[in-house]
Amino acid sequence: MIEFKDLTFKYADSNNTVLSDISVSINDSEFVLITGQSGCGKSTLCRCINGLVPSFYGGEICGSVEVQNIDALRTPTKDMAKTVGMVFQDPENQLIATDVEREIAFGLENLGLPKTTMVKRIEEVLDTVGIDHLRHRQLSTLSGGEKQKTAIASVLVLHPEILVLDEPTSELDPKGAEEVIQLVKRLNEELGLTVILVEHRIDRVLQSVDRLIVMDSGEITYNGKPREWINLAENKLSLVGIPPITRLSVELKQKGIDTEIPLTIKEGRQIFSPILKDNKWKKSMQTHPHKSKNITSCIAKARKLWYKYPDGAVVLKDITIDIFKGEFIALIGRNASGKTTLAKLLNGLLKPSKGKVEINGIDTTRTKVENLAKCVGYVFQNPNVHLFADTVEEEITFMMNNLGFSSKMVEESLDKELKQFNLEYCRYAYPRSLSTGEKQRVALASILAAKPQLLILDEPTRGLDYGLKKNLMNYLIEYRKNGGTVILISHDIELIAEFGERVVLMSEGKIVADGNKHQVLANSLHFSPQINRLIQPFTKYGISSDILTVEEIMQGFK
Amino acid sequence: MKLAYQDKKTPVHRLHPVCKIIWVLAVLAGSILINDPILLILLFISTTPFVIIGKIVKEWGSFVKLALWLSIFIAIINMLASQHGSHILYSSPMLPVLGTINITLESVIFSIGMSIRLLATISAFAILTLTINPDDLLQTILLLKIPYRTVLTTSIAIRFIPCLFTDLDTLQSSLQTRGYQMTEGGFLTRIKRRAIIIPSLLSNSLERSIQSAEAMESRGFGSKGRKTFYNVIKTTRTDYFFIALPLSLFALFAIMWILRIGTYEYYPNITPIVITISYISVALFLVLSAASPAILSPLKKVIDLD
Numbered sequence: 001m002i003e004f005k006d007l008t009f010k011y012a013d014s015n016n017t018v019l020s021d022i023s024v025s026i027n028d029s030e031f032v033l034i035t036g037q038s039g040c041g042k043s044t045l046c047r048c049i050n051g052l053v054p055s056f057y058g059g060e061i062c063g064s065v066e067v068q069n070i071d072a073l074r075t076p077t078k079d080m081a082k083t084v085g086m087v088f089q090d091p092e093n094q095l096i097a098t099d100v101e102r103e104i105a106f107g108l109e110n111l112g113l114p115k116t117t118m119v120k121r122i123e124e125v126l127d128t129v130g131i132d133h134l135r136h137r138q139l140s141t142l143s144g145g146e147k148q149k150t151a152i153a154s155v156l157v158l159h160p161e162i163l164v165l166d167e168p169t170s171e172l173d174p175k176g177a178e179e180v181i182q183l184v185k186r187l188n189e190e191l192g193l194t195v196i197l198v199e200h201r202i203d204r205v206l207q208s209v210d211r212l213i214v215m216d217s218g219e220i221t222y223n224g225k226p227r228e229w230i231n232l233a234e235n236k237l238s239l240v241g242i243p244p245i246t247r248l249s250v251e252l253k254q255k256g257i258d259t260e261i262p263l264t265i266k267e268g269r270q271i272f273s274p275i276l277k278d279n280k281w282k283k284s285m286q287t288h289p290h291k292s293k294n295i296t297s298c299i300a301k302a303r304k305l306w307y308k309y310p311d312g313a314v315v316l317k318d319i320t321i322d323i324f325k326g327e328f329i330a331l332i333g334r335n336a337s338g339k340t341t342l343a344k345l346l347n348g349l350l351k352p353s354k355g356k357v358e359i360n361g362i363d364t365t366r367t368k369v370e371n372l373a374k375c376v377g378y379v380f381q382n383p384n385v386h387l388f389a390d391t392v393e394e395e396i397t398f399m400m401n402n403l404g405f406s407s408k409m410v411e412e413s414l415d416k417e418l419k420q421f422n423l424e425y426c427r428y429a430y431p432r433s434l435s436t437g438e439k440q441r442v443a444l445a446s447i448l449a450a451k452p453q454l455l456i457l458d459e460p461t462r463g464l465d466y467g468l469k470k471n472l473m474n475y476l477i478e479y480r481k482n483g484g485t486v487i488l489i490s491h492d493i494e495l496i497a498e499f500g501e502r503v504v505l506m507s508e509g510k511i512v513a514d515g516n517k518h519q520v521l522a523n524s525l526h527f528s529p530q531i532n533r534l535i536q537p538f539t540k541y542g543i544s545s546d547i548l549t550v551e552e553i554m555q556g557f558k
Numbered sequence: 559m560k561l562a563y564q565d566k567k568t569p570v571h572r573l574h575p576v577c578k579i580i581w582v583l584a585v586l587a588g589s590i591l592i593n594d595p596i597l598l599i600l601l602f603i604s605t606t607p608f609v610i611i612g613k614i615v616k617e618w619g620s621f622v623k624l625a626l627w628l629s630i631f632i633a634i635i636n637m638l639a640s641q642h643g644s645h646i647l648y649s650s651p652m653l654p655v656l657g658t659i660n661i662t663l664e665s666v667i668f669s670i671g672m673s674i675r676l677l678a679t680i681s682a683f684a685i686l687t688l689t690i691n692p693d694d695l696l697q698t699i700l701l702l703k704i705p706y707r708t709v710l711t712t713s714i715a716i717r718f719i720p721c722l723f724t725d726l727d728t729l730q731s732s733l734q735t736r737g738y739q740m741t742e743g744g745f746l747t748r749i750k751r752r753a754i755i756i757p758s759l760l761s762n763s764l765e766r767s768i769q770s771a772e773a774m775e776s777r778g779f780g781s782k783g784r785k786t787f788y789n790v791i792k793t794t795r796t797d798y799f800f801i802a803l804p805l806s807l808f809a810l811f812a813i814m815w816i817l818r819i820g821t822y823e824y825y826p827n828i829t830p831i832v833i834t835i836s837y838i839s840v841a842l843f844l845v846l847s848a849a850s851p852a853i854l855s856p857l858k859k860v861i862d863l864d
Contacts (some may be wrong), residue, residue, distance in 0.1 A: 050776055081778035092721070093750065093766050094773035096714065102693050105788035110778035112786050122788075138565060140720075249565060311616075349731050373737035384762060385725075385732045388754050402737035432761055447736070 002026040002049060002162065002194070007063035009044060009053060018044045020218040022063070026211075027191040027495045028161070031185070033226075036215035037204050038465050039435045045215070046164045049196065050084040050348060051077040062547060068161055081107060089463070091147035095154075100142075101135045104154045106261060111158065121157050126192070129183060130152040133375030143335065145176025156187070162194040163187065170200065170463035174220045174491050181205055187372040197480070200465045203243035203494070203530070207263035208348070227261045241466025244494055244530045248272070248550045255557045268534045287450045291363040296325045299485050300346050300376075301453050305355035307341055307509075315341045317509040319355070323454065323487065330496040330517070332527060333506035339489045343456045346487065347376040374403055379443060379451035381459040386443035392423055395431050395442055399450040417445040421475065437468045444475060450532040456487045459493060473499045497521055497529040497548040522546035559841065562720045563691055569855035570685075571610030575694040576701075578686055580852055581804035585682035587836040588848075590814045593822035595671040596831060600841055602678040605685060605769065605846030611852050614688045621684035627675035636672060640665040642825040668824040692717060697791050706785060714770060725762050727776065729755045796861045800851055807847040812838065 007022040018041045026032055034042045042453065047053040051072050053063045061350050065072040068083050072502040081380045088094045097103040104125060108118045126132040131149050139147060148168050155163065157431065165184060169177035185208045190197045199205055206212070206226050214222035214229065222229045230246055242250075245268040247257050257275065262268035300323040307316035315338045323329065324348070331339045344350040345357050348364040360375050380386065389395040396417050400410045418424045421441040426434060445457065455476075461469045473495065476486050490496055496503060503520040505513040505527065513520045521528050522545055523536070532548050547553055565571060588601050592609070612719045631825060643662025650659040695770045696713045707831075734741060740751050774780075814820045819840055831837075 052772055052775065053807075056772060056775055076780075077775040078778050078781045081776060081781070084776075086773075086776040088769060088773055090769055093769035096710075096770070096774060098692050098717070099565075102789060106774075107777035107778075109786055109788055110781050112781070112783045114786060115788065115790075118786070120786050140562070140564075151773075160777065344731075347735060349735065369731075369734045370737050370739050373735055376735075378735040380728065380732055382728075384758070384765075385728050386736075388729075388733070388758055398738075402739070448825040450737070521686075 001028055001066075001068065002196075003066045004045075004048070005064045005066075005364055008047065008061070009048070012058040012060075012061040013046075019048070019216050022214065022218075022220060024194065024220055024223055026194065028194055030211060031188045031195045031209045032197070032203065032213060032378035033148060033205055033209040034196065034198045034213045034215065035200065036221075037467050038437050038463075040215040040533075041218040042215055043166050046166050046196060046198055048085070048318050049164050050080040050086050051075050051161065052086075058381070059142050077112070081155075081158055081160070082111070084164060085149070085152075085158060085163045087155060087163070087165045089167050089170055090170060091144050094151050095139050095147060097139070099136060099138050100131065100150050100153075103139060104157050107154055107158045121159075124172040125153045125157040128156065128187075143176060143277065144172040148172060148176065152180070152183065152187075156371060160193075162196065164196045166198045167200065167205070167463065168197075173421070174493075175334065177204065179200070181208075193243075194316060196521065200241070200463070203246075204242060204525070206246070208269075226263065230261050238289045241469075244550050245534055248534075248553060251550055251554050252557075255554070262393075265530060265533050266531075268281075269537060271440070272534065273538075276543060277533060277541045291376065293358060295433055298322050299325050300357070301357075302345065302352075303356045303358060305342075305345065306353050307345060308349060308353040309336075316345070319446075319509075319511055321504070321511060322483060325453070325485055326480065326483060328476070328486045328499070328501040330500035330503045331487060331506065332491070332493070332496065332503060339506050343378070343458055343487060343489055347454075347456055348372040349378070350493045370402075371548055372514050373399065373452070374450070377447035377450065377454050377455045379447055379457040379460055381462055382445040383436070384432065385438035386446060387439065390430060391428045391460045392431055392434075392442050393418075393427050396423075396446045396449050399446055403450055405450070413449045413451070418447045420478070421445040437471070440464065440468065440472065444472070448475075448479060451517040452484075454485045454487065456489075458489045459491065460488070460492060461492050469495060478548045493521065493527055493529050498530070498551075518546035521548055560642065562717070563688060565691065566613050566689075568612050568689075569858060570852055571607050572858060573689075573851060573855055574793060574800055575690050575698040575791060576793070577797065577800045577851055578690050578805060579695075579698055579818060580801060581807070581848075582682045584804045584807040585848065586679055587808065588811045588844075589675045589678045591811050592675075592820040593671065594820045594831065595674060595822065597820050597841060598671060598674040598678060599846060600845050601848060602674055604845045605681040607849045608645060608685045608689070609681075610657035611855060612689050614685070614687065618681070618684050619686050621680055621687075625677050625680035626673075628680075629676045632676065633669035633673050636669045637661050637665050639814045640668065643668075644826045646693075664826070666822050667828050671824070684805050687716075692779075693789065697789065702790050702818055718766065721766065722759070722763060723757055726755065729758050734798065796858055800854070800858065802833065803847060803850045803854070807844075810840075810847055 003025040004022045007019055008017060009019040022045065027511050036042055043055055047057070048065045048068055048247065049072060053059065054073060056078050061073060067080070070083060072080060072081070089133060091449045095103055101122060104122050105118055108121060126135055129149050129152055131146065131153060134146060134150070139150065142150065169180050172180065181204050184195055184197060187193045187455050198204060211224065212222065212226045213220055230242060232251065243263065244267060245262050249261050249271070252259055252275070253541060260271050262271045302319050302321050305319040306314065306317055308314045319342060323362070331343065334337050341350065345352060345364070346359070348367065348369040349357065351365050359372055362372070364372065368549050387395060389398055393414060396412050396414055400413060405413070416428060421444065423438070423441055423445060426438060431439065434442065460472060464472070488500070502515065503512055503517045505520055507553065522532050529548050531550060531553060535547050536544050536545065585605065589598065592598055592601065609615055623640040638659055639658055643664030645663035646660050647663055647666065652658055692713050695707050700707045730740065740748060741752070783850065
């Protein structure tokens with residue numbers, strides 16, 4: 001059992017209280033999901049369970065944390081390893097050795113176990129986690145999901161009673177994330193392990209957990225069953241982000257239709273069946289004719305494009321694509337399908353091996369990427385790679401100064417961006433000291449200040465909570481209103497279904513589908529959003545098969 | 559292309575780590591003790607069988623390319639700084655503070671000798687980096703009674719080097735996409751403009767090391783009591799034979815140093831190299847003993863099986 005009593009914590013050199021008067025207990029074999037907005041104290045709370053807070057980080061702490069009758073706040077983390085296994089967000093930085101077997105052995109070596117015990121335990125854990133086939137593989141050759149499974153195996157091998165996972169899927173693609181979540185569920189169900197999972201994408205796990213803890217500004221705002229929380233907190237749900245299928249039930253309730261709350265598609269089909277079969281309302285629901293594209297001028301185009309990396313791997317094969325002004329294009333596909341490579345070719349960072357890329361009529365092989373920066377802005381996944389200056393103000397003006405904007409333009413643009421991105425209060429702050437959401441806003445503001453015509457964003461929503469994602473999308477909507485064109489690389493199908501227009505699906509270096517989002521995402525096994533999967537059995541009752549979002553269903557009730 | 563260890567399962571990769579470490583130290587000793595440019599060239603050439611049999615030509619090429627640029631830079635500095643030698647090839651006009659700079663034939667040859675020395679050393683270290691499992695290296699170094707914490711920290715730091723290059727590449731790309739000119743202007747201007755990356759690079763590395771430290775602590779690193787090891791390097795009789803090969807290279811260099819073979823005078827005049835039978839014998843022995851661990855490595859598996 002884990003018991004937090006009146007826990008309050010403040011990091012060293014900080015005036016903010018990260019955890020405020022937390023009192024909660026977690027029973028043995030429970031599967032608990034902790035969620036909340038970025039910076040609400042979820043990770044800090046987890047780090048109290050194995051003593052990383054305060055023994056590793058320092059700071060002011062009061063209250064108590066008892067883990068299986070051990071005082072976690074006064075026990076060094078290394079001594080908690082046999083009781084609490086902790087898996088972190090970044091699969092890369094938590095691995096120590098070079099191959100899987102030695103990585104798993106690392107903890108056992110630290111505890112000084114004899115070789116015979118090590119061999120036995122490693123065999124067991126390889127089987128339990130299902131990575132026996134990876135045992136001799138080098139860690140650098142593993143996918144993100146495989147690395148995260150190795151990290152889980154390397155803590156499980158110590159036979160902990162509690163497994164704590166701090167956003168283990170935020171750096172993974174959907175397939176890797178699904179594999180990790182399935183594994184965690186299995187460990188809870190089959191081994192009876194207590195699991196504490198911190199996760200933003202609660203749609204992935206909500207149906208599997210016993211209990212949900214919601215945090216806000218260092219406090220626990222909800223502690224109980226997931227369904228009850230949805231009933232209680234329906235007005236605040238937009239802050240956290242719930243599965244679309246669950247949101248549908250909330251939206252229907254607001255229209256006076258009371259239903260049970262579904263957490264899975266299976267439950268959804270049973271609960272919504274009478275409504276979705278009913279002819280009264282669905283006739284007013286719009287279908288989505290696949291209109292031909294309005295021909296506007298082309299901002300970027302690729303013709304018969306091939307790209308080969310120096311090691312000989314061919315990652316793009318015969319790509320031809322036109323990007324029209326004002327479009328919102330979502331680039332989707334599995335990992336290593338060539339999305340990022342195509343994006344880097346479309347802003348001139350990479351030059352074609354064969355074929356041609358033109359941006360505003362300029363052949364990218366004939367100019368440097370620095371010279372294309374006026375036309376194309378590129379936002380990297382990690383906002384940290386955008387931060388070079390000493391203050392937010394300098395960061396935002398950096399690109400404009402590089403491109404030779406006049407001082408009057410720089411000043412005007414700076415004020416506008418600071419206001420638009422709500423950064424005025426931290427204008428003189430050091431950018432790297434800001435929170436994730438603030439850094440993301442600074443990165444975006446620094447690019448948009450230079451008014452590029454085309455904005456490419458490479459998985460900007462990975463690891464962001466729902467609120468931050470929504471803010472980001474609102475900024476993009478605003479940018480498009482001013483004539484901007486957006487290419488968004490993302491694995492987040494729900495987000496694309498909600499905000500995207502044109503969707504380009506890539507696989508093995510080729511474009512396999514390109515069209516309106518309803519055309520590409522509907523009826524797809526792997527890439528269709530929850531709502532589309534929900535309605536498929538009801539299309540015979542007249543529901544359009546290309547409905548993708550809750551809003552589209554709710555149109556029938558207007 | 560990865561500039562880090564990859565288990566390519568070649569005979570060179572399978573050589574005992576102690577053999578490879580002694581071999582690298584022997585090449586390092588040789589390149590320090592030998593002055594003779596021909597013997598230095600032969601020492602460098604002797605490292606190439608490791609590259610071919612170890613199938614690391616491309617990766618090794620990247621290291622050597624870097625070494626080549628570095629050696630050109632050092633050679634130029636050396637030619638300008640060293641005013642020794644009697645055959646003046648070029649005399650600069652009177653320069654303020656520096657006076658007249660003479661470039662002599664001797665300093666040019668000396669610079670070439672130094673460059674080859676650097677190439678041989680970097681080649682050997684590149685081979686070690688690319689063919690030795692860092693965990694095996696750690697185990698081997700522990701045999702020398704160096705504290706485990708020091709060795710592990712060094713090993714992790716080495717493992718992070720490729721991450722550092724990836725970070726550097728991403729940060730450069732980020733700057734380029736924001737219109738920052740890094741490739742324009744003179745050499746010093748370019749270096750100065752690139753310096754903007756350093757704080758971000760350090761900051762990323764710091765964050766990475768904090769995350770690693772957290773993960774290690776959470777898995778019992780630093781626990782009291784005796785530490786055990788899952789992988790203990792086994793040494794067979796064949797391994798002892800292969801370890802003896804680079805040791806013979808060490809012995810050769812020691813004899814050469816004592817007998818002053820391989821020493822060469824660059825200043826004030828370059829001494830002509832007299833090719834005698836004993837010179838050829840020494841050169842041949844040097845090549846054979848330096849290259850033998852690689853050349854004989856395919857036999858190791860056969861002997862071990864027997």
